[in-house]
Amino acid sequence: MSDEGLEAPPPLAERLWRSEMAALDLYVVYLGERLGLYRALAEGGPATSREFAARTGAAERYVREWLEHQAVAGFVDVEDPSADAPDRRYSLPADHVEVLVDRDSLWFSPHKAIDVVRAGRRLPELAEAFRTGGGIPPLPWEPEGRADFNRPRFVNLLGKRWLPSIPEVHGRLVAEPPARVADVACGTGWSSIAMALEYPNVLVDGFDLDADAVEQATRNADEAGVADRVRFRAADAADPGFSGRFDLVTIFEALHDMSRPVEALRAARSLLDENGWALVADELVAERFTVPAGDRERYTYGWSVVTCLPDAMGDPGTAATGAVMRPDILRTYALEAGFASVEVLPIDTEYWRFYRLVP
Secondary structure, three states, X not given: OOOOXXXXXXXXXXXXXXXXXXXXXXXXXXXXXHOOHXXXXXXXXXXXXXXXXXXXXXXXXXXXXXXXXXHHOOOOEEOOOOOOHHHOEEEOOHHHHHHHOOOOOOOOOHHHHHHHHHHHHOHHHHHHHHHHOOOOOOOOOOOOOOOOOOHHHHHHHHHHHHHHHOHHHHHHHHOOOXXXXXXXXXXXXXXXXXXXXXXXXXXXXXEOOOHHHHHHHHHHHHHHOOOOOEEEEOOOOOOHHHOOOEEEEEEEOOHHXXXXXXXXXXHHHHHEEEEEEEEEEEEOOOOOOOOOOOHHHXXXXXXXXXXXXXXXXXXXXXXXOOOOOOHHHHHHHHHHOOOOEEEEOOOOOOOEEEEEEEO
């Protein structure tokens, strides 16, 4: 039976079909990342499905289907598509290694697949939260482990481009006596480590409430060779014992996730000495709600609906910010926290907006 004569699908139906296909691509990328298939193909060179199964310890029939999908999707190359299935030889194109294997590249992307899979696991609980108005429980990091998705940005840009472009901050970080930095919500520590690597005089204290993240951050600092100048604490930055000790407080892509951002900024202000500043980087969203909006806005709203807002909704005192924290919202939070002024810094990125908060 032919489809000839049928009307073309509505544009939205076509869009959703392509979205479904993209989601399936990400699920298959998830398997490639979880099982180490991309790295094995890059490091071991071209292979048939049988050779690849032996190399990776996976079942041949599964990896054959995975390789065929990756070939038709354009992620891997196949030497002779007309060869019998077990004899086809697959390879990872050289220009795909940066995206699929190199964890220090700004374009490394398999973590996107892991993020999407993890977000999907909580959708039944999120549907119920929509009805009750509450939050949803945190998802354990295992079996994937904690993704260092911001690591390339910090290692390649934070100390090399972003901080040097802020004259007052850069000047203090290179001056004597050594500057003290408090990195609030430091996660696995790559922002703290990047600052220490590029500014060899600074002393950094990373704060995070997640003890597992702090444990990983400590290992990362040791491996990076900066453990003598970077310390991580599973502690609340509002602890009075840390007050007034720091020249710079940083909060990178974390404020919008906090259920009580004013309290967090008030704590950050308390950490500063009389001449210090706070530096906040958060999502680069439009200054006001507009329709239609660009892809960045759509992307940020998507993560806000499925992850960022639900993570904050379990606190009865939540500000319920969500990922779409526009400049006026942040400014309101900062002024309420006791900062005297908020400056949007002229740092050009595709994903974050930088703010300097002056006590």
